[in-house]
Amino acid sequence: MSRLRSYRDVADLEAMAQLVAQAWAERGPHVECTVGDLTWRLLRNAQVRPQEDIALWECAPGQLAGFAWAYSNGDVDLLVQPLAQADAFARDLLPWVRARHGRTPQPTTVWALESNGSLLAALRSLGWRRTTGGCYLHLALPLQAPAPRPELPVGYRVRQVRGPEEVAARALVHRRGFGTERMTTEVYARLMEAPRYQPALDLVAEAPDGSLAACALGWLDEANAVGEFEPVTCAPEHRRRGLGRALLHEGLERMRGMGARQAFVYAFEGNPASVALYQSAGFTVVDRNIGHTLESP
Template sequence: MAPMQRHTYTGPLALRAMQDLATRVFPATGYRHIGDLAWNWCLALDRADGHPTAIWTDEDQTLAWGWLELPDTLMLQVDPSHSQLTDEVLDWAEQTAPGTLHVEIAETEQHLAVTLERRGYKRAPDGPFMTVMRRPLTHLPDLPPLPDGYLIRAQQDPTDTAGRAAAHRAAFGSTRITTERHARMRSMWPYRPELDLIVISPAGDAVAYCQGWYDETNRIGEFEPVGTHPEHRRLGLARAVCTAVLHAFADAGGDHATVYCRGDAAYPVPKQLYESIGFTSHTRTHTYTTRT
């Protein structure tokens, strides 16, 4: 039998290995959906030197991984049945990114919390945090009516792809999603175009969207990301397009849907949106920091 191995990379180059573990662990933790990893991987591609990655494998099975966003942020996942590897992931991260390190985990990942606390990491006082929300894909709400002239559909051509990227930039005030980056993401597994829906305005522009990712093994869909152009808010567009993606998940054979959003009172609107279409909180995140 081959010994357990650690593979290190200068950037996020082992996405499928990471998704292998995420698929196995998701039913227990409800955190780190394969679509969430794909989305974050796409954002990191052009900054590979700032995202060193390490993967621990036993033969063809991934048992743990660590993914740094330099200078000070660590994302990790460890198979609960191999929780001793948490120390190895943290050793690698602390050696690769010396100094203060911030690690975000879910409450359902107690095997990680135990090791972090044993090593002297301190849980940050409550500030901004993410809540993980879920809902079954049964008894779905009907698609709400759209304002006159608006319609929901999948992206059909390069103009739609560019419009979808532009809508994201406007919604989040960010330049990270370029047309090229979004087009590249559309070629990544497990992307499915029928789950990435846009709202078209009367002028023919993409002005809102909900991108869905589907984990066929666990039959769970995830929203990541969702947004509305500031000039088209308060029209019910996000609620409508999210509802449409829920129906698309059900049509794909899904059992549940999940979404991560801010759970603190400083940023309540997304959580209120998801609650309005039947999502309830499943778990939340906490951030642990090395002692300074």
Template sequence: MTFTTRAYVEEVDREAVLALRRVCTTPENVVDYPSLTDLHEFLNPVRREQHTHIRLWEDSKGRLLAYANVALPSSSFSFLIHPMAWETSIPAEIIAYATAVRAASGADGEERELGTNCRDSDEQRLCYLLQAGFELEEGEVPVMVRTLADEIPEPEPPVGYKLRHIVGEEEVEACVALHRAAFGTQNMTVEQRLSIMREPDYDPRGDLVIEAPDGALVSYCICLVHPEENAQSGRNWGYTDPIGVHPDYQRRGLGKAVLLGGLRYLKARDVDTASFMTSSDNAAMLGLGTAAGFHRFYAYHWLSKRG
């Protein structure tokens, strides 16, 4: 098989990458990163500045065989490989490309690790990464699930606090500020939040916030249902993440209230199972989920590569 590699072209390659994800999809890997939903968000033109390090591999007829991206400055690495391309040199070329991008980004002398994740049952991907020099990190990202067959209690935010869905894109800056405060990070941007709000399955009624008496947004939960992914997996799932609470307003029951609001929204959408993911060291989120009836279903591991 002969193939060529080139950079991603805005407004030209997006649909081909989405089609490649569909070809690569199995019932088990539907939500593995990058999922169809992840790509709808990430490839939105509003985030074009993050597309610099996307690389594509095509056969002699121009059919897309592989996709890779290195997100900087984190050096997190994602990829898709067409099932018929695993036995070619493309998998090795993808690793070489990602390693080169990572190395070039460390021109300031700071050593950066190339990182990616892997579902705990994906033996092909895990073997590929380990053979390429990646090492498993401690901890995991558990996928938590609970049935929605039972009655969901009415949310009870504190007196004076209001549970509602966001009004629209005019609240995007407030949503970004809340996310950054809740998670202690600058990673969320206006462009990233807009890409979530412009994803095909996004429903503003599931984009929940709790408003404090002074009008500030202090807790949130983004709830989504993805019909195409559910059809691919044979499941009927909805998602309640991320969930965040501003640090100045924690321990007031706001996380529980917004989560219950999300569960009631998903149940009204006729979803039978709710799910969220979090880090294994996020004791607060795991505790909140367990108290709300969630349990671990499977997990993702993080792998990193130096040099």
């Protein structure tokens, strides 16, 4: 008998990571997220409340088969594995979704991959319809022969973060790139202590004056030999100088050296600059994550 319960602790996070890894082993790259995404989503700001934001779905006692992750903007990410459980998963999860976001003013949007026909059919049968607000592109790149290294502007260099002594500067370049105040020094310090954080994949572009101009954080699913970038950004005054592409190149080479056979990244369809950056580095679209809203009665 299936059951739905709230997230409890890091043991649940590890179970979720194992489920994501299983999904990648079976149907990668057509999976809603990567193992690294879970750590990033949990620690990317101080507003995450996992016991309230995450619901776990067990198809039998102690057998995790899916989860939903809700965000303050009304979005809800879904993952079910195996896909044969999609219909039962949706029936059990969507009432929780409606209750969870019934307390917020934002419209609720649940996300499902275009390739996940089972989940899409389950959503449609329960009255959820595709939104018109754009989708998230899932882009992949096989890691085969090394690519030529992009040329950096004079005085710039790409390197990994030096360590805890640079955490304030690392958090600052993230805030400046995304125009958000959520990534505080304390939040980033906590992220750097996470088990799946790898300093060798935390990359920055240093400007001629020694300040940080851009950043890219990489994650690695060793079991499936998959590397991912999440997030990538550049401070406004340093844009259009090739820094993002240089960071991606360095990250790809490091991922390759760590055993990754493919790399993965997301880009919002409505952000052409982001899409163009990843495509210029060789990434191609392999799937789309599509939003759905509940049809009015």
